[in-house]
Amino acid sequence: MNRLLRVTAALFLFGTGGALAHDYKAGPIAIDHPWARATAPSAPNGAAYFVLNSVGPDGDRLLSASTPVAEKAELHTHLMDNGVMKMRPVNAIEVTPGSPAALAPGGLHVMLLGLKQPLVKGRSFPLTLVFEKAGAATVQVDVQGAGEAAPAHRAPDAGGHKP
Ligand SMILES: [Cu+2]
Numbered sequence: 001m002n003r004l005l006r007v008t009a010a011l012f013l014f015g016t017g018g019a020l021a022h023d024y025k026a027g028p029i030a031i032d033h034p035w036a037r038a039t040a041p042s043a044p045n046g047a048a049y050f051v052l053n054s055v056g057p058d059g060d061r062l063l064s065a066s067t068p069v070a071e072k073a074e075l076h077t078h079l080m081d082n083g084v085m086k087m088r089p090v091n092a093i094e095v096t097p098g099s100p101a102a103l104a105p106g107g108l109h110v111m112l113l114g115l116k117q118p119l120v121k122g123r124s125f126p127l128t129l130v131f132e133k134a135g136a137a138t139v140q141v142d143v144q145g146a147g148e149a150a151p152a153h154r155a156p157d158a159g160g161h162k163p
Contacts, residue, residue, distance in 0.1 A: 009098070027134030028056025029095055034141040036112070037105075037148060038121040046070070046112040048127055048141050052093065052101040059096035062133040069125045069140075071114030078106055087111065092132070119143045133162050 024031040034050040052062060065073040076087045085106070093108060095101045103109050110127065112119075119125070121143050129140045 023139065024137055024139045025055075026129065026131050026137035027060065028054055028058060029060050029131060029134055029137075030055050031129065031137065031139050034127060034139045036119050036141050038143050038146045039115060039119045040146075041118045043118065044113070044115060046115055047076075047105075048073075048110040048112060049103040049105065050139070050141075051103070052095045054095050054097040057097060058133070059094065060134050062093040062095065062101070062129055063091075063132055064130045065110045065127055066130075067112060067125060067127045069116055069119070070112035071116070072112075073127070074111045074113060075108070076111040077108050091117050121145050127131075 022033060024034075032051040032053065034048060036046055036048045038045045048065075050065075054060065062075065065075065067073050075090050075093055077090050078085050079088055080086075080092040089111075093103070095102050101108065108163070110130045123143050124140045125143070126138050130134055130136045
């Protein structure tokens with residue numbers, strides 16, 4: 001229930017158009033600033049990024065993701081293969097205490113396959129993440145400009161985080 005309330009609060013904040021920091025919790029796993037790049041109208045695929053941190057004594061594993069804006073969401077990584085950057089699905093993304101799992105362009109990401117609509121800058125969409133121990137958590141992914149390499153994010157201690 002608390003999680004639902006937080007998601008609702010985040011949706012409301014986004015409605016006001018502020019570039020506010022937003023983070024979510026799934027059990028002991030903090031999901032910080034989910035974001036995606038805007039896509040071209042004809043782009044078949046997109047990607048979502050965030051940082052997973054274990055704030056408890058135990059880690060967890062992200063097993064899968066889903067979203068209403070795409071036919072399918074897969075956990076991917078990038079690998080160099082003969083000098084060419086390629087994407088490959090991974091079974092899970094490990095989160096261990098003291099070792100955040102950063103999903104970012106050029107590395108781990110949630111691949112959004114078969115977009116049902118373009119990802120438009122300034123909008124957001126729900127993404128449900130399923131963890132091995134913590135279960136499912138739905139976050140709201142903030143769509144940023146196509147060229148942006150990192151979130152337009154406040155400094156972590158600027159006071160924007162919810163308790
Ligand atoms: Cu990918």
